Amino acid sequence: MADTLHAYRHVQGIYFPIAIGVFAVIIAALLVLLVRGARRSRPAAARSQALAFEVAYALLLTGVVAVLLWVTFTAETPLDRTAAHPALQIKVTAAQWSWRIEYPNGATVTAVSTWHPPVALVPTGVEVEIVGTSRDVIHGFWLPQLHFQRQFLPGYVTRFDLRFDTAGLYDGECSVFCGDQHSQMHFQLRAVSPAMFQQWLFSHASRTGTAR
């Protein structure tokens, strides 16, 4: 199940609160030490080390690391896998500075260096396999709303699965700097019900062409 959106939200829901909590605890400790230290007129007698405490603390931190890694690894494994029989396979070819999105029936949507790219449709609720490559330099296929990106390498085919649970528009960016018109390399996907998608795919096959 390549549910990138929920994987991100799940991991974020654990990492972000822990990070904020750790920050708060350390800052609180720091403030207490600063207030007390500012008031003192001379340094108080104090140990200069506490090895047992440090070892215990290191073990505690190791435990926290183990928990974080377990959360990360279990969330990541399905994201890195591709389904054996995806419902749909879409070929995406990146080039300086365009995206060509090709469907199994030959229908194509091409976005060339524009802030207002033509819309390519995808079906909701199923595994969509993206088969991507680049024609020249490294580009990055990024859908911020799905919290997922993958780099497209020249001369190499990369595969990953996406799942669009919610219908609507998804903005696509090129995330990897690729030259002068990197900032124009946008694409756009619209997720619609599988039935609407089939309709569009059938009619689009006979009207294929580039759009600006």
Place this chain on the structure above:
Amino acid sequence: MNTTTLPVRAAPLRTLASTDHKRIAIAAGAVAFAFFLAGGVLALLMRSQLAADGGVVSQNVYDELFTMHGSTMVYLFMVPVALAAGLYFVPLQVGAAEVAGPRVALAGLWLLVGGGLSMWSGFLTSGGAAAASWWGFDPLSDSLHSPGSGMELWIFGVMMATAGQILWAGCVLATALRRRAPGMTLMRMPVFTWSMLVTCLLTVFAFPALILALALLWAQRHFGGVLTGGLGAVNYQQLFWFYGHPVVYVMFFPFVGMVGEVVATFSGRRFFGYSAFIVALLAFAGLSMTVWAHHMFTMGQVTNKYFSLTSTALVVPAGIEYLDLLGTLWRGRLRFTTAFLFALAFIVQFLIGGLTGIIVASPPLDYGLNMSYFVVAHFHYTLFAGSAFGLFAGVYYWFPKLTGALLSERLGRLHFILIAIGANATFFPMFILGSEGMTRRIARYPVSTGWQTLNVVETVGTGVIALSVLLFIVNVVVSLRSRREAGDDPWGGQTLEWATSSPPPRHNFTRLPPIASYAPLLDLREAREGANA
């Protein structure tokens, strides 16, 4: 001391050819600071472009700006200044009369100058300076996609600067390992010296990978067939990041060491948890050699889980180091000098950078955040709000030792307040923007994104930073003019550099105090107080 000096005749040119590690380090620091100002101007230009929603520079020029800003700050400022601090203070802190290999250290200075001039002369060529980011990654940086001499000059420049840094690290490492005064055992070396030792280990054993990567890139540009296809591009980045992650720790460890010294001095007590801190430093440095491909998670070509494991494991030594820093504040009597204020800000702000680093060390999160302003915020919090603040802590602390004059505390406090406000105003909003999908390395964003307000706030922040830096320069000039004498030990320091004059004589010490711990001067003071009691 068993050294004698053969005098050189042409006195005015002494600094350019001096073998005195102190002169070389100050020259390197001055060169690095000049590059900091130059890199800062580039940042101001970029921020003006983003605040004005375009129209200041073209995308073409913007590409050169961010490439040269990152390249200058890493290759020509932060790494050289970190190593220069070690070049100056490690021989002093271990009681040595000279750095090991003084000519090698001098060679490093000239390589920095040559490297910087080569990189920046790209701006004078018809094709402009290099514009393939500070990573220079293939295939964008090959002869087809980045033709022109700007890229060539960048490659040579980075090679030279890096070679110089490796030489410096070798000198400082050899000094710490083999030139310590009698009685200065390894476990009596100060915290800063240990932080420099691990810095030098990283430099010596990881930096050569960059020189190899650049040599392969140059060969690819001229002969082809070296970095072929997509996997060739991956191999370039494997080599680059093998250098590229340790380099950010080279830009961290010296500053956490400086902060450790400052906190101990202005807390009036010895550093807490010394042995644990040393073990943590070595472990932290060792781990930092193993995390590099976390910069490549979204390529789908590296062992993501191994690199995620090692990257997340950094929490353990980092946590120990933070425990020891806080432990050094425990039961101390605190003096809130400017150096101490910068050290405190380092502790808070680096923590933000570090915690957000753990966030992007998780591939599922990195898949969403890579190449966005979230990452830009993360590394500016560690490198600027962290390391640069640690650097200022070290500067305010050690300026009297270098020059014999004290910096103005009033101007210093104003500098601190301004730069603290400026840094947070500039970089904190970037976490938010990055989470909303704002990509890095882009000159203009559609107004419909709604990001313009925060972009303007960030640019105002950089203006405040610029003002604070000007204030710092004024402080330096005014303080050197009015020359309030600092004496040998204005702060009540604990380590050997405070047991000699300010500035120290050519061979550092005329006599050494007894060395029984990592805080020899504190031991002396405590013994005297015990005798007087």
Place this chain on the structure above:
Amino acid sequence: MRRAAIVLLAWGLLLGVLTAAQAPFASVKGPFGLHPIEYIMLGSASAACLIAGLVVWVLDGREGDREIPRTVADGSFATATLIVGLALALVGAGFGLWLILIGAGIAMLGAGGLVREGRARRHSQRGMLR
């Protein structure tokens, strides 16, 4: 003083252990699995550090705790000249043979100067020890 080598040997060993820690990930198949370049680079760094440790161990063994009298020149124009020459020669690789030759010439002057400095140091050291 021999203990200095221990730092290098210990750290080199640590890097070796961290390289070996990649082994469990060999079971991950496909592009997210193990790649040779990953353990070759880290293993090389480990080996280099261990070798450096052995070298320092041997050097410290030979010198022991004796204080070696050192003579240091206050300045070395030769070093500066050598590096400037090498820098010009390197940049010349992008601009033409003429610059490479100029750089090489300057570098040779610098190298010659270093030889002179070395001779002067040995001469003065002999004078001191008499």
